[in-house]
Amino acid sequence: MLEDLARALFEEETEGMTETHCTALQRVRFSAAFPILDLGFEAPNMVPLRLQLNAQRYNAEAPAITLCDWEGVPFKTLPRSGGIFNNSLHEATRLPFICMIGTNEYHTHPSHRGDNWSQYRDSRTLAALVYQIQQGWQQTWRR
Amino acid sequence: MSDHNKNQDKPPGEKFVEVRVVTTAALFPPDSYERVPAKQKLTPMLNRAATALGLTDTTGYIVTVNGTEVDPELTYEALGLSGQVDLRWGPKAGAGG
Numbered sequence: 001m002l003e004d005l006a007r008a009l010f011e012e013e014t015e016g017m018t019e020t021h022c023t024a025l026q027r028v029r030f031s032a033a034f035p036i037l038d039l040g041f042e043a044p045n046m047v048p049l050r051l052q053l054n055a056q057r058y059n060a061e062a063p064a065i066t067l068c069d070w071e072g073v074p075f076k077t078l079p080r081s082g083g084i085f086n087n088s089l090h091e092a093t094r095l096p097f098i099c100m101i102g103t104n105e106y107h108t109h110p111s112h113r114g115d116n117w118s119q120y121r122d123s124r125t126l127a128a129l130v131y132q133i134q135q136g137w138q139q140t141w142r143r
Numbered sequence: 144m145s146d147h148n149k150n151q152d153k154p155p156g157e158k159f160v161e162v163r164v165v166t167t168a169a170l171f172p173p174d175s176y177e178r179v180p181a182k183q184k185l186t187p188m189l190n191r192a193a194t195a196l197g198l199t200d201t202t203g204y205i206v207t208v209n210g211t212e213v214d215p216e217l218t219y220e221a222l223g224l225s226g227q228v229d230l231r232w233g234p235k236a237g238a239g240g
Contacts, residue, residue: 015169016168016169016170016196017169018170020170021165021169024163024170024229025165025231123200125168127166127167127169128167128168128233130167131167131233132234135235138210
């Protein structure tokens with residue numbers, strides 16, 4: 001039941017993320033097959049970043065995000081950090097993570113457990129989350 | 144309306160730009176650009192995109208063109224925009240924690 005709801009919401013929210021849309025936003029869409037939205041950001045003079053958003057329990061839970069290199073291998077250490085990109089290891093994933101409202105890693109982090117996802121879930125979308133992460137990437141991942 | 148009549152409606156020498164709104168979730172129009180007068184403000188196009196894409200709350204959204212934030216209450220001409228223009232429209236990046 002939860003997975004059916006998550007799948008329906010995922011498909012609704014990723015429907016407009018066509019290749020044309022992604023190209024306009026300097027993104028590459030590797031795949032958008034539930035539960036994973038797999039996108040990359042690349043631009044001149046920027047270190048590329050690939051994101052894998054897991055929406056298995058969306059939006060009962062915030063999407064979990066894995067930060068990867070262009071081949072899809074999770075970073076154990078980020079090539080750039082600061083802003084929303086936290087290079088310390090998350091206690092649940094043992095990987096660097098995005099520390100920003102709307103990510104599962106933020107809401108399950110000991111520093112932010114009081115900032116519950118439930119108060120945001122009805123006003124957040126996958127698209128807005130990706131957009132915010134991309135803006136953070138543009139500010140932080142310059143070569 | 145014939146093309147002849149359409150042309151009569153346009154002031155002579157009026158400049159146009161081709162505009163597309165790129166939101167966080169989709170494009171408007173979805174597969175092309177829309178031709179609008181260069182003397183038009185950006186806001187009407189954003190409003191039409193919001194209606195077409197079902198955006199009910201755009202509070203805090205900003206518009207950027209080629210990475211630079213612009214004021215949507217200005218015209219394309221005042222902003223020095225010409226040719227094909229992508230209006231990227233979305234929320235400002237949040238802070239890290």
